[in-house]
Amino acid sequence: MTFFSETKQLPPDSLLQLITEFRNDPSPDKIDLGVGVYQDEHGKTPIFEAVELAQRRLQTDEDSKTYLGPLGWPGFADEVRKLVLGEVLEEKLAGRFAVLPTPGGSGALKSAGTLVQRLNPSAKIRLPDPTWANHKPIFLSCDLETVTYAYYDNEATSLDREKMYADLAAAQSGDIIVVHGNCHNPTGEDLSAEDWKFLTDLALEKGIVPFIDIAYQGLGQGFHEDMAHVRSLLESVPEAILCYSFSKNMGLYRERVGAALVMTENADMAERVQSNLNEIARRTYSMPPSYGAALAWYLLSDPDLNASWRKELEQLRKRVVSLRAQVTDALSSEFGDNRFQYITAQNGMFSRLPLTPEQINRFKTESSIYMAGDGRVNMCGFTPAKIARFTENMSSVLK
Ligand SMILES: Cc1ncc(COP(=O)(O)O)c(C=O)c1O
Structure with a gap:
């Protein structure tokens, strides 16, 4: 027996595992609603312009790493x-x-x-x-x-x-x-x-x-x-x-x-x-x-960098709010009722869909739509085309 021989293998973090499964999914239509970060319409988590400017300032200003x-x-x-x-x-x-x-x-x-x-x-x-x-x-x-x-x-x-x-x-x-x-x-x-x-x-x-x-x-x-x-x-x-x-x-x-x-x-x-x-x-x-x-x-x-950061953050916020409204509208017209109105009323990137683990799994295996195991979806994973495909799937899983 050596020092490390009895180390137990721990299960991978479920969200990190989801990211890997998504990456390995060959479907060209796959949709990632599982991520925990902000993403733009191209699926990119951008560097704020103000941060880029600050990086340049820091490069000049910092003269020691003590x-x-x-x-x-x-x-x-x-x-x-x-x-x-x-x-x-x-x-x-x-x-x-x-x-x-x-x-x-x-x-x-x-x-x-x-x-x-x-x-x-x-x-x-x-x-x-x-x-x-x-x-x-x-x-x-x-x-x-x-x-x-x-x-x-x-x-x-x-x-x-x-x-x-x-x-x-x-x-x-x-x-x-x-x-x-x-x-x-x-x-x-x-x-x-x-x-x-x-x-x-x-x-x-x-x-x-x-x-x-x-x-x-x-x-x-x-x-x-x-x-x-x-x-x-x-x-x-x-x-x-x-x-x-x-x-x-x-x-x-x-x-x-x-x-x-x-x-x-x-x-x-x-x-x-x-x-x-x-x-x-x-x-x-x-x-x-x-x-x-x-x-x-x-x-x-810095007042200028502060204003630039706040402006960009506000754009991110507005995009999330708009995606919430778009998802709600699409689901409301598909289902013909107001049950998804809560998505518009809630805040931030995440909402939870009232789905069972089996239904969440069907989204993944049948349609390459990935969401967290508890039904959490990240609004940033949507684009208009993705909302349409997601709504069709919601309909076939829930109706
Ligand atoms: C509610 C909440 N608290 C804290 C954190 C911690 O964030 P970090 O350690 O990446 O700054 C997160 C990140 O997702 C979060 O959602």
Whole structure:
């Protein structure tokens, strides 16, 4: 027996496997609705023009590759806090924040989860059902217990509100409630103003900590609109945790740019939390990658690059909104009813189709139309021609 001889073979990630199956499918008409990234009408995930300009600026400006420490690229952490808070709250709340730049939003979730475990090892992490597939594994890797709360009714294609409120009300002081800031992944169904108010009241009454995962700012209702509920909550509660990802809204996926932000009751607590976050970084990856954070910093702090980025992001958002409307229209005229209206009403790239695993498999094997195993489809996978073929298939599978 050798050291590695007993290593178990783990199953491949189901979405990565889907990508491979799609790649190997020889059909010229194949449609990929399974991907988790933004794609343009040619199936390409483009580099933002503002990012290209920032790359050139960085090439000239950067004169060393020496270590930068746990906060990484100078000024990035402050810019992220300002972005999250917006001008008005920045003045009121900045002093209560600790910010840790991280390798992507995933790194933020891991660092924040580690902090939670350090402060309250028996905290229950309450996750929406369903949620992004990596939430549970990341929190489990922090030695935390996860439980779910009802979120989405797949048959009704809407929030399971009554059950959600009952499940959330069961949370105990010191528990963590994870919510998606906007563009819920995988359903596209977001919390309403009333739901955010319910969460705020719960935090105030019971001492639970809201944990907000923001991965799609600017891809839902609009750049500021997407943060409105988050900001109202921050204004009212004493403490909160936020994880931010720039993968989607700056297209910086592989550069791994994100941040964990912790709002405490006062500046003294924020300083102590900051020292813990810095130490958590030190003992895992030591310090964050700076290349992507520097690019994000240019886009956030330079007025011209900021305007260019926001304009391009808005074009991406509008394309997604338009695809939602086109898919809804096509399905509505095919089925002659309003059952797919929810697709237009939801936010971001993803929606879930109310299909059984067998039906999802039929799409793949009979028509080379690929979607995630839970029926999640990415709107960016559609073009007008693909919508027509998809609609025909929906008809033959569902009617
Ligand atoms: C809800 C949610 N949170 C976090 C992330 C993490 O993104 P990344 O680690 O690539 O920045 C994603 C990515 O798909 C996501 O959908």
